[in-house]
Amino acid sequence: MHKFLKMAMDFCCHHEYDPKMEYHLCAIVIKGGSVLSVGYNKHTTNSFVEHYSSLTRGFNRDFCLSTHAEQSAILRVRGKIDLQGCDIYVVRRKWKESHYGIGRPCETCQHVLYNYGIKRAFYSIDDNRYGIMKINNPAEEYNAMANDRIENDIEFMQAV
Ligand SMILES: [Zn+2]
Numbered sequence: 001m002h003k004f005l006k007m008a009m010d011f012c013c014h015h016e017y018d019p020k021m022e023y024h025l026c027a028i029v030i031k032g033g034s035v036l037s038v039g040y041n042k043h044t045t046n047s048f049v050e051h052y053s054s055l056t057r058g059f060n061r062d063f064c065l066s067t068h069a070e071q072s073a074i075l076r077v078r079g080k081i082d083l084q085g086c087d088i089y090v091v092r093r094k095w096k097e098s099h100y101g102i103g104r105p106c107e108t109c110q111h112v113l114y115n116y117g118i119k120r121a122f123y124s125i126d127d128n129r130y131g132i133m134k135i136n137n138p139a140e141e142y143n144a145m146a147n148d149r150i151e152n153d154i155e156f157m158q159a160v
Helices: 003-014 047-053 069-077 107-115
Strands: 023-031 034-040 087-094 099-101 120-124 129-134 155-158
Touching (some): 003 023, 003 034, 003 087, 003 120, 034 069, 047 107, 069 087, 069 107
Parallel strands (some): 087 120
Antiparallel strands (some): 023 034, 087 099, 120 129
């Protein structure tokens, strides 16, 4: 497994999440091999989250009314650190089963990541595989819907 995804999995396992969270997500922002920020999902929201959720279409909007791990990670350092050109690593774990699932950033998070200049997202697919998503402007991809299709991501990697 990729080094930084493994790191995100370690953080994910050791973080104390809201007790009601069915899925535990962790996102880490990386630049030049250094960890710039770490974020976890939580139930609460704020004006930042609500602003970006309002850019999102249809059913995704309700789904996005909590703070996602990617948003937490950006919120923690925005305005303090230039995030242009960073990568983000996202893992998602169903805690009851202790297995990893698809942690691909949702449409709202894509808006956030695009706005802060994050260039790629690496995300868990399952315990052994991950995907890489190029962060494009989700607003420009509205018609094509291409950005919602996992098959269009840059590549899938198998763990070695
Ligand atoms: Zn999200």
